[in-house]
Amino acid sequence: MGWSAWIPMSAPSGGIVGHPASVARSDGITNIYVRGTDNALWQRAYFGVQWHGWGRHGDSMQLTSSPAVASMGIDHEHVFVRGADGHLHQKFWKAASGWSPYFDLGAPPGGFKGSPATVSRNSQVANVYVRGNDDALWQLPWFNSIWHPWARHNDGMVLASDPTAGSMGPNHEHVFVRGTDGNVHHKFWQAGPGWSGYFNLGAPSGGFRGGPSTISRNPQVANVYVRGNDDGLWQLAWYDNSWHPWGRHADGAITAEVALASTSAQREQVFARGLDTNVWQRWWVPRIPTIDVNLISVGRDNFTAANIEQMLNSLTATGQIYCQADFNVGTVRRYVISAADAGALEIIDSAAEAEQLTDGWTVPNAALDVFVVRSMNGADGWSAVGGPCDKNAGGSVMTGTVVSLNGDLGNSGNTFAHEIGHYLGLDHIADADNFIGNNGSSNSNTRILAWQGDLMKKHCMVVHI
Amino acid sequence: MSSELSPPVAQILRGEHTPDPASVAQLPPDDSAQLAAIARGESRAALRVKALSCFTGTAEGGELFRAALEDRDADDTVRAAGAILLSRTDGTAETDLLAALPDEPSAVVRHKIVAGLARIGAEQAVPALTDMLDDAPADLRDHVAFARSVVAYRLGRTGFELPGVRPEDVLPAPAPPQPAEVGQADPAPAGTASKVAADVASDNYGLPLDSSPVTTVRCGARTYAVIVNADVFAPYSRLERPAVAGLVASRAPVDGSYHTSMIVLCHPDGASGLHIAVYHPSGPARYVGSGTRSETGIEFELAAVRGPGAVETTITGVCGRDGFTEFAFTTGRALPAKAPTPVEE
Numbered sequence: 001m002g003w004s005a006w007i008p009m010s011a012p013s014g015g016i017v018g019h020p021a022s023v024a025r026s027d028g029i030t031n032i033y034v035r036g037t038d039n040a041l042w043q044r045a046y047f048g049v050q051w052h053g054w055g056r057h058g059d060s061m062q063l064t065s066s067p068a069v070a071s072m073g074i075d076h077e078h079v080f081v082r083g084a085d086g087h088l089h090q091k092f093w094k095a096a097s098g099w100s101p102y103f104d105l106g107a108p109p110g111g112f113k114g115s116p117a118t119v120s121r122n123s124q125v126a127n128v129y130v131r132g133n134d135d136a137l138w139q140l141p142w143f144n145s146i147w148h149p150w151a152r153h154n155d156g157m158v159l160a161s162d163p164t165a166g167s168m169g170p171n172h173e174h175v176f177v178r179g180t181d182g183n184v185h186h187k188f189w190q191a192g193p194g195w196s197g198y199f200n201l202g203a204p205s206g207g208f209r210g211g212p213s214t215i216s217r218n219p220q221v222a223n224v225y226v227r228g229n230d231d232g233l234w235q236l237a238w239y240d241n242s243w244h245p246w247g248r249h250a251d252g253a254i255t256a257e258v259a260l261a262s263t264s265a266q267r268e269q270v271f272a273r274g275l276d277t278n279v280w281q282r283w284w285v286p287r288i289p290t291i292d293v294n295l296i297s298v299g300r301d302n303f304t305a306a307n308i309e310q311m312l313n314s315l316t317a318t319g320q321i322y323c324q325a326d327f328n329v330g331t332v333r334r335y336v337i338s339a340a341d342a343g344a345l346e347i348i349d350s351a352a353e354a355e356q357l358t359d360g361w362t363v364p365n366a367a368l369d370v371f372v373v374r375s376m377n378g379a380d381g382w383s384a385v386g387g388p389c390d391k392n393a394g395g396s397v398m399t400g401t402v403v404s405l406n407g408d409l410g411n412s413g414n415t416f417a418h419e420i421g422h423y424l425g426l427d428h429i430a431d432a433d434n435f436i437g438n439n440g441s442s443n444s445n446t447r448i449l450a451w452q453g454d455l456m457k458k459h460c461m462v463v464h465i
Numbered sequence: 466m467s468s469e470l471s472p473p474v475a476q477i478l479r480g481e482h483t484p485d486p487a488s489v490a491q492l493p494p495d496d497s498a499q500l501a502a503i504a505r506g507e508s509r510a511a512l513r514v515k516a517l518s519c520f521t522g523t524a525e526g527g528e529l530f531r532a533a534l535e536d537r538d539a540d541d542t543v544r545a546a547g548a549i550l551l552s553r554t555d556g557t558a559e560t561d562l563l564a565a566l567p568d569e570p571s572a573v574v575r576h577k578i579v580a581g582l583a584r585i586g587a588e589q590a591v592p593a594l595t596d597m598l599d600d601a602p603a604d605l606r607d608h609v610a611f612a613r614s615v616v617a618y619r620l621g622r623t624g625f626e627l628p629g630v631r632p633e634d635v636l637p638a639p640a641p642p643q644p645a646e647v648g649q650a651d652p653a654p655a656g657t658a659s660k661v662a663a664d665v666a667s668d669n670y671g672l673p674l675d676s677s678p679v680t681t682v683r684c685g686a687r688t689y690a691v692i693v694n695a696d697v698f699a700p701y702s703r704l705e706r707p708a709v710a711g712l713v714a715s716r717a718p719v720d721g722s723y724h725t726s727m728i729v730l731c732h733p734d735g736a737s738g739l740h741i742a743v744y745h746p747s748g749p750a751r752y753v754g755s756g757t758r759s760e761t762g763i764e765f766e767l768a769a770v771r772g773p774g775a776v777e778t779t780i781t782g783v784c785g786r787d788g789f790t791e792f793a794f795t796t797g798r799a800l801p802a803k804a805p806t807p808v809e810e
Contacts, residue, residue: 296805299573302541335805340604344576344747347545350668351717352726355687356745359774362802375514375542377549378521384686385718392799396685396776398718399802406515407478422719443479 002287004319005332006252006272006280007312009044010305012036012054015277018066018115019210019256021079022271024263025071032259032271032279033067033079041067041081044279049320049446050409051313061089061102065115066256068128072120080105080116080128088116088128088140108138108150114162114211117175121167129163129175137163137177157185157198161211162257164224168216176201176212176224184212184224184236204234204246215260217268225258225270233258233272252280267323285323289457289464290330291424292367296400298357299346300336303374310405310412311372317413318420321435321446325453330463335363337371347375354382354402362391362399368423368461369400370416376404380411380443381419385427389460398423410444418443424456471496474503478515486522504529510540517546526554534565534578541571548574552581553667559587566597575605580746583612586619586671611748614707618730619671621706626732627742630753636769638779639797650782650792653679653690661690661723665714668725668746672696672712678788684796688716690723691789698786704739704758707732713743727751741765752780761785774802 014037024030030046041057065082072078075095083089088105105128112130120126126142137153161178168174174188184201201224208226216222222238233249254272261269268284295315297303303311319329339346345357354371363369369391376382383401391399401419405412414435421436431437433447456462470478473496477484492500504516517533520526533539533547548565551558559582566578582590594613601609610627617625653661662674676695681688692712697704704710713727727743734740739756754767762785769778777797783790 294805302573334808336808337805339572341803342573343604344573344580344608346573347542347549347577349549349577349580350724350726351722352715352724352745353747355715355726356747360772360802361805362774364801364804375511375545377514377518377546380515382717383719386686388686392801393685396687396796406511408509408512411479411515412511428719 003249003284004282004316004329006274006282007316008274008309009051009271009279009281010054010309011278012038012042012056014038016042016273016279017063019273020259020271020279021067021069022259022261022269023069023071023077024261024269025077026074027263029074030261030263030269031069031077033069034279035063035066035081039063041079048410049317050413051316057099059091059102061091068116068118070118070120070126072126073123076123078118078126080118082112082114082116086111088112088130090128105140105147106150108132108152110134112138117163117165119165119167119173121173122170127165127173129165131159131162131177135159137175153195155187155195155198157187164212164214164257166214166216166222168222169219172219174214174222176214178208178211182207184208184226186224201236201243202246204228204248206230208234210257213258213260215262215268217262218265223260223268225260227254227257231255233270249282252282254280285328288326288328289462290328291420291456291459291462292331292333293329293420294333294335294363294365294367294369294400296335296337296361296363296369296371298337298371298373299339299342301339302346307374307405310409313409314403314405314412314416315370317409317446318417321413321417321448322453322456324446325448325450325456327453327456327462331367333363333365333367337361346373347377348373348382348402348404349377351379351382355398357402358398358400364391366461368420370420371400371402373402373404376402376406380404380406380415383419383422385422386425386459387423407443414443414445417446421452421456424459424462426452426455471499474500477519478503478512484519486520489519489523501525501529505532510542513539513543514546517543517550521550521554526550527558530554531558531561534561541574544569544571544574545577548577548581552584557585557587559585559590563590563593566593572602572604575602576608576747579605579608579612583615583746584668584670586616588616588620590616591620591622591625608748611744614730615670615709615728615744618707618732619709621708623707623732626707626740627730627744627750629740630742630750630770634771635753636771636775636777636800638768639777639795647793647795649684650680650682650691650789650794652788653681657681657690660721661692661714664723665692665712665725668712670709670712670725670728672709677711678786680789680792682792682794684794686718689726690714690716693784693786693788695786698762704731704763705733710741731756739763739765741767743767751775752778754780762790771800773800775800 016034021033032044036042039062044054045052062084063081068080078092087107089102091102111133117129128140132138135158141148159177160180163177165175171191179185183203185198187198189195207229213225224236228234231253237244256273259271274280381403384398401423417435507513530547530551562578614625614627658679680691710731711729714723715726731739731741737758743752750770752767756763756765764783767780776799779795782792
């Protein structure tokens with residue numbers, strides 16, 4: 001599918017200050033950290049195939065920077081912040097013991113500006129980088145199970161932004177900074193040769209604001225993202241052993257540096273602060289067969305912000321279920337039907353009412369119409385099995401699926417995947433763990449079998465790029 | 466699902482469809498109490514609605530549904546669920562529904578209450594709905610009028626006949642060169658009648674399902690069960706008065722369950738004529754036409770009513786007390802459906 005649409009992730013009350021930080025410590029767990037307007041650390045977690053709500057860390061730390069986060073293993077995560085004392089502070093989470101208190105890691109002589117950056121290239125090493133008050137790059141390394149002294153990179157580079165760091169393997173680390181020329185500059189470390197000199201990677205046409213962000217989702221790929229002076233998201237990609245030209249993401253406006261995470265070698269997530277100071281997410285997966293979706297809120301006037309978020313996240317969950325079978329949700333376009341126009345069909349009582357909805361309403365394009373109601377009685381969703389591509393076939397078959405937000409996100413995420421699966425040709429199966437299994441009572445389950453993906457990919461609405 | 470739920474309750478709430486009442490009845494007392502507590506007062510509306518539906522067909526259901534309908538602090542989806550489930554469970558719920566209707570602030574809940582009153586068919590709903598008509602908001606007025614007529618037709622009362630459809634709103638018959646699809650009507654396979662009767666038992670609009678003949682009609686991917694009201698052809702035929710002549714139940718492809726999707730209303734039109742109209746339960750007319758009464762049955766012809774997504778259709782046939790002796794169903798061109806409004810991102 002390439003890039004998904006931007007999906008709202010809300011924010012702690014009042015929005016966020018600065019930019020988010022994110023990490024995926026395993027293929028099923030992603031965490032976002034932000035500095036709230038109360039200067040506390042806030043966290044939002046993805047696990048169990050759903051995003052959970054924002055939670056405030058109950059410690060007394062007052063952040064004076066955006067956080068940085070990394071993981072040294074699937075059961076470890078650590079967060080770095082600048083405190084009110086100008087020092088770097090670290091806390092870590094382990095599966096066995098939960099969150100530690102904060103540890104004061106001091107600061108370079110002369111202090112530092114902005115927010116830290118961190119990376120762990122393997123489970124024994126962590127590095128924190130900051131922009132010193134002397135505008136040099138400073139590094140605080142962890143190895144042999146202890147923190148070592150702050151060290152200055154005496155390479156002559158004058159930083160005009162916070163640094164960002166990434167790793168393309170257990171013996172590789174690289175740092176990107178903005179130079180005083182307004183360009184991105186890159187240096188890398190390899191076991192043996194050590195640090196390279198800086199390479200000038202240029203900048204988006206029109207320049208960019210703030211500093212860069214980077215991630216490597218596998219040893220062959222690195223991406224650098226910046227916020228352009230046009231507030232668009234710009235990307236510089238390394239693959240096939242070379243840097244490729246800067247490219248602009250066509251949609252969305254961002255207001256800070258982005259945070260990045262990757263749950264697999266073929267998945268990359270971007271978290272950004274939007275114009276509304278909320279966090280927004282988009283992700284990249286390889287271009288695989290996709291189903292484009294028209295997401296139609298029925299009785300939109302009565303949808304709360306939480307309803308909309310649940311609706312969008314349910315479609316995200318659908319994509320994550322389908323991705324397991326190399327299939328995905330493609331372009332998502334949003335539509336509304338007002339409560340007045342929906343009338344009694346704002347809440348669905350039966351399959352007959354669902355049919356009435358799809359008979360009477362159609363988006364005039366080739367994508368699948370997914371009608372979303374806040375509530376449904378008697379079932380969580382209804383669909384044709386092997387629905388038509390001709391959406392003007394009203395009267396003889398449902399020409400879309402009707403899904404509800406019944407239950408929690410786990411339920412509705414499954415409902416969306418389940419009903420869209422029906423439309424694309426799947427019947428219920430007996431497998432209790434399957435997303436369309438247990439003879440229909442599969443809600444919250446996420447397993448998908450390869451043949452189910454293959455069958456869905458044969459539907460005439462599926463786009464093969 | 467919330468982690469504080471007991472595993473059996475969590476399992477029941479995970480169901481994609483309404484659970485079998487027997488599985489709810491078999492819950493251990495503590496679990497049953499937890500499920501009832503969620504149905505009674507859970508703050509998360511989406512979870513409470515699911516819990517409420519679990520009590521369909523159970524002894525505790527009526528009280529829980531009534532409490533949900535009356536809970537003004539709850540989300541409108543909870544009150545809507547209360548209205549729907551109450552009208553399907555408790556045949557004497559009209560008093561509660563009529564009491565709730567005037568002050569109910571949510572339009573969709575008002576729709577569900579009105580639909581529930583039509584479903585129950587109690588005589589006292591007729592004057593109450595009549596009183597409501599003048600003051601009903603515009604979005605509800607047509608539905609109130611329709612519900613009142615359904616109750617009146619069911620009771621055989623005159624004076625509440627639905628107005629005829631304007632000729633310009635009746636679609637022409639499918640005609641070449643438009644591709645026509647011909648529906649197939651067959652006697653229902655063995656077991657269909659009892660399944661239909663069970664599935665639409667709480668949406669039967671007064672039809673004696675045990676004795677009414679069922680015919681299946683297939684059109685495209687859809688299968689319908691057409692149920693003819695046996696009372697219509699009983700001695701002293703009700704066709705001398707307005708009547709609910711039958712129901713059309715559509716078969717859900719995902720699980721084979723039947724749901725009442727259309728109501729067939731008719732009233733006398735002249736000495737031997739009949740006005741026949743087929744409506745969605747939420748009010749809009751779908752097909753209209755006429756019939757002729759004879760000793761052996763009714764010969765009829767229906768056409769589709771203009772509307773978004775409507776399909777040019779001709780339905781003709783002869784119907785007697787044992788069902789259809791003739792039936793033809795032809796469809797042609799579909800009118801455009803309405804287009805939802807795009808969201809500016």
